[in-house]
Amino acid sequence: MVTTNGHKILVVEDEPNERQSLVRLLHDEGYQVNAADSADKALSYLDEGVDFVLTDLRMGDVSGMDLLKHWKLKQPEAMFLMITGHGSVQTAIDAIRAGAYHYMTKPIDPQALLIMLQNMVRQKAETRKVRELQNRLDERFSLSSIIGRSAGMQRVFELIRRSATAFSTVLILGESGTGKELVAQAIHQNSPRRDGPFIAVNCAAMPATLVESELFGHEKGAFTGATDRRMGRFESAIGGTIFIDEIGEFEVSLQVKLLRALETRVITPVGGNKEIRVDTRVLAATSRDIRQMMLENKFREDLYYRLNVITIEIPPLRQRLEDIPLLAKRFMDRVNEQNGTKITSIAPNLVDAMQQYPWPGNVRELLNIIERMMVLSDKTQLEIDDLPSFIRYPNGKITVPAPGMPAASATPSSTAGGAPATGGVATSAAATAAPAEAAAPVEAKPATLDEALATMTLEDLENRAIAAALQRFNNNRTRAARALGISVRTLQRKLGAKNPDEPVSEPTEPAAEAPPLVESGTQ
Incomplete structure (x- = not known):
């Protein structure tokens, strides 16, 4: 059946004149109407997605009550309005107990019938809303x-x-x-x-x-x-x-x-x-x-x-860190849906960093951090620099190499020949080290900033800060300068002073604003 108005009505009545009268009335109101003169013929519409069935209670061999019971087994969401002309009110009440919406007695008042149908339409809409809500609850809390x-x-x-x-x-x-x-x-x-x-x-x-x-x-x-x-x-x-x-x-x-x-x-x-x-x-x-x-x-x-x-x-989340990638993906989907963002992935090193953090606020804290990063990011992938520094550097500690030796976490990548990559900064101790000393393995020692300051010169600390920033942003000097809190020209000047043979050029690639290496209040 073709649907107009979204509601399909089946009229089941064995008396021809009454059946045709009901069909005309309902058709004029915009309903899509089909008719049957017996319960057996009515069953042929069982798979047609009928919304409402208006049926006489007494019809030949199969009664309206039998039709109701059989139909409800196959299509329980259909709503039945029982029509009786024999004063069998008790039978109609029994039909309601069996699942009918209501009943009307003959002769049918057209206006009363239309009002009854409007009520049925409203109830069906409410039932659909409740069912959709139930489905969402089932999905959310499964x-x-x-x-x-x-x-x-x-x-x-x-x-x-x-x-x-x-x-x-x-x-x-x-x-x-x-x-x-x-x-x-x-x-x-x-x-x-x-x-x-x-x-x-x-x-x-x-x-x-x-x-x-x-x-x-x-x-x-x-x-x-x-x-x-x-x-x-x-x-x-x-x-x-x-x-x-x-x-x-x-x-x-x-x-x-x-x-x-x-x-x-x-x-x-x-x-x-x-x-x-x-x-x-x-x-x-x-x-x-x-x-x-x-x-x-x-x-x-x-x-x-x-x-x-x-x-x-x-x-607690710290005891199931392996669940963080799954949780992060679920939270990203939720935030994308809520805020209209389109961030679809997380950088592997960001996942690694999140799995190093103890998460005192547990899953709730993880959700808040994911949402914060997504709201503030302008990329389609969350990166390590999107992560707040209090998570990158728990307890205000930063891994700082021991004085006089470079560390992979604090210096840019070297070329195959061992020379610093373009834009790299050689520390004064590293620059004067003998080849034999440079080849000797030295274990980097994590320390707080206070401990590093007690054993390093100001120049050493500046060198390491610049080197770490350049490595972090793949030698993008604009982003490194912003992270260091200095101008690009100041960074260029410092690089020129430390590497006089390297040409100084203005950056050609604009970059998004980068957060500082260490946020205030976390040192």
Whole structure:
């Protein structure tokens, strides 16, 4: 059938005049209409993608009720409007229970029918939106949405799979930024309660005095400002899941009430005396050391053991550095979609640098750094110079060679004959070294800038800074000068003074602004 208006209607009526009248009415309203005089003929349209079926309840050997049941097995999203002319209202009600949208009695009021169809169109649109949202949730919170090939994350995936189908309480442990709420949502979304609500409560984000009211609700007049009854999060999550984040922030007095709710599945709102039964699954998480808190009498042992039916420990990012390339690619795709950027790859040396950093903020910090680099970059590939210096140089330390010897990390590449490449800077110690000494292997010694300054001359330090900048930007003097915080002409002058035989020329290649070698506040 050709679709106009996007809605296809099938009219099933064994009385010819009524059938033709309905077809004309609906066709004039812009619907694409087909008709059948029996349920058997109606079934030939089963694969046509019909949106709405208007069917008489009583027709020959196969009734409208039989047609409804058979059709719903094959195409459950189709909406049925039952028409009866025999006063069999109870049969029509039974049809609604079987999945029909509604029923109308003969004779049909044309305007009432059109209004009914408009309501069906609106509901179908809402149902489609809900289904699309559900599909997005399934995609976002499926196990495939949680990135990780490391052994630690594989254990997390297995525990999510096993715990999702149960009603048991789950305690999720992990440092801040490891993705505890994402794990909780994955458990809910893969559970039989997926169609119910997922309610998250962050106890660290609210005053301790409000946590009880937030969880269990309150009655009118329970405290100053309680002008109306308020439903708590436990009650809002009935039929679904409540996720209590940072449960380690609970005061001991509130821990008793939570324990009772877990054991009895009953809550009492603040200021009330009526108990409310709650069919709510509880997932909890904390970044604190609960066992240590128990030793300090800050967390009840009985509550811990009640929560600790299933424990999922999420490893920090520093313990699964091999997952960084996968995480970075996923985050790049997300940022590209959100911001309209078109950065598609990461330089290998940038990945290496990120895998050397301990990531105290875990996955959340990695996401923020990826987004920062992508927003500030004007290239299609993220490079090492896009990385903030506090990550390139953790703890404010830079690898500096021992005085008097060049290091690969601080000097430009040499030619095959051993002479510095164009634009290179020879240190004074290296320039006067005897060949035998130059050939002897000397181990570079990492040091802080303060330690380097104590053992090097100002000229040595300047030489190494210039050499490192030139190597970093492949001898592009414009970018090297910007990174050093000096003008190109000043850099040319310094290079001419250190290498008088090398011709000095103005740069011919403009380059993007480069960040300084060491950002302020990180030394």
